[in-house]
Amino acid sequence: MQAFEYINNLIPPLKITDQTGKALLWMEEIRTNCLPVVQDKFFKGLVTDEQIYTLNQPKLTMDAVELENQACFVYLDKHIYDVIRTAAEFHTNMVAVLDKNNEYLGVITMEDAITAFADSLSIQSNGAVIVLSMFMTDYSMSEIARVIESENAKILSSFIASDPLDDSKIKLTLKLDKTELRHVKATLERFGYHVLDHYQEQAGVSEDQERIDNLFRFLDI
Numbered sequence: 001m002q003a004f005e006y007i008n009n010l011i012p013p014l015k016i017t018d019q020t021g022k023a024l025l026w027m028e029e030i031r032t033n034c035l036p037v038v039q040d041k042f043f044k045g046l047v048t049d050e051q052i053y054t055l056n057q058p059k060l061t062m063d064a065v066e067l068e069n070q071a072c073f074v075y076l077d078k079h080i081y082d083v084i085r086t087a088a089e090f091h092t093n094m095v096a097v098l099d100k101n102n103e104y105l106g107v108i109t110m111e112d113a114i115t116a117f118a119d120s121l122s123i124q125s126n127g128a129v130i131v132l133s134m135f136m137t138d139y140s141m142s143e144i145a146r147v148i149e150s151e152n153a154k155i156l157s158s159f160i161a162s163d164p165l166d167d168s169k170i171k172l173t174l175k176l177d178k179t180e181l182r183h184v185k186a187t188l189e190r191f192g193y194h195v196l197d198h199y200q201e202q203a204g205v206s207e208d209q210e211r212i213d214n215l216f217r218f219l220d221i
Helices: 020-030 049-055 080-090 110-120 141-149 182-190 207-219
Strands: 034-039 042-048 073-075 094-098 104-109 129-135 155-163 166-176 194-199
Touching (some): 020 034, 020 049, 034 094, 042 094, 094 110, 104 110, 129 182, 141 166, 141 182, 182 194
Parallel strands (some): 073 094
Antiparallel strands (some): 094 104, 129 194
């Protein structure tokens, strides 16, 4: 799941000599609010439609625009997690991808990154999600898996995030192959694990919508 695998080839880069009018036209055609700008194969930053509307000079070239997010990039061999982290850090929906010579290869959109992220978390598989809160020193995936498997359940995927309320703790999100969590939850609590939240598939609820909702909960969006 390396970054170069998810480059969106439908999004062209602007040249430093291109005008803001052209940038807006491309944004409207592609239906995006920003575009990458390059100069001699090197990434110079992102330009947004908001910037262009504020300037209100359609013949102004990119070299006269104060480009944003010049450091909003990842290298081609970085994991898709790094793409999402970078996008969140710069508050943008587009991340540039560079090769080892710092030359521009393309961009990854947040939509593409989230789709890849969802696939890595087995979102398409049936099952429920459970979120545990614990101290990092208490984290042992093998022990947690043993407890869960004692209830004839399997861990399909896992995701660790820092707890925003306590730097010494983590939130461990687990996707299981069971749709009913009552026994798993009770057993985890019996072994001293704090179940922070859980999400089960319910009759009458769109599976696709629930999976999307779960994903955004994973990302704390």
